[in-house]
Amino acid sequence: MRAVVQRVARAAVEVEGQIVGAIDHGLLILLGIHRSDTEKDVGWMIEKIRHLRIFDDEHGVMNRSLVETGGALLVVSQFTLHGDCRKGRRPSWSEAAPPELARQLYDRFVEACRQQSLPVQAGVFQAEMQVSLTNSGPVTILLDSHKLF
Numbered sequence: 001m002r003a004v005v006q007r008v009a010r011a012a013v014e015v016e017g018q019i020v021g022a023i024d025h026g027l028l029i030l031l032g033i034h035r036s037d038t039e040k041d042v043g044w045m046i047e048k049i050r051h052l053r054i055f056d057d058e059h060g061v062m063n064r065s066l067v068e069t070g071g072a073l074l075v076v077s078q079f080t081l082h083g084d085c086r087k088g089r090r091p092s093w094s095e096a097a098p099p100e101l102a103r104q105l106y107d108r109f110v111e112a113c114r115q116q117s118l119p120v121q122a123g124v125f126q127a128e129m130q131v132s133l134t135n136s137g138p139v140t141i142l143l144d145s146h147k148l149f
Contacts, residue, residue: 001041001105001146002081004030007054007139011074013123014130021121026071028133031109032081033102034095034146041145042109049073050116054139062139072119076131077106099126 005027012022029049034041050067057063066073079102083091097105103125113120123129 001034001037001045001144002032003045003049003143004078004081005049005052005054005141005143006030006133007136008074009134009136011131011133013074013076013121014132015124015127020124020129021074021076023072023074023119023121025069025136026119027066027073028131029073029075030078030081030131031075031106032078033097033105034082035097035101037097037101037105037145039105039108042105042112044145045143046109046112046116048143050118052141054141066118072121073113074121074123075106075110075113076123076129077102077125 008026008028010024011028012019014020027049051065053065054062055064055069055071079093079096082096083093084095085091096102106125110120110122
């Protein structure tokens with residue numbers, strides 16, 4: 001599982017001209033599901049994101065987490081995070097999970113965040129989406145559960 005985590009002042013996702021999710025202070029998560037991902041990857045990713053100390057404390061030092069600041073999450077499914085561009089000019093998507101598995105784990109990720117009492121908004125799985133954001137900092141972090149266990 002891969003995630004692009006962006007600290008935002010605001011973010012929104014639109015489908016067919018309608019805003020389907022929007023947050024103010026918090027994190028925009030672009031989430032890519034790998035074909036070998038499991039519940040273990042979901043759990044690891046949520047814990048890592050919840051406790052990343054990437055928000056400023058009273059001294060202007062990145063020392064506070066999403067949980068400590070009361071920020072929200074906007075989670076957007078993005079299979080292209082598993083695109084392999086090493087050969088040729090067209091990315092290969094063979095490492096991305098098939099839609100059935102990806103939808104199951106994406107939905108599980110969003111639900112598990114809600115069970116952790118995190119305010120969560122989400123995009124629409126497999127929809128053509130327009131994502132807008134104001135990156136705060138800017139702060140952008142890349143996470144990959146396969147590189148850690």
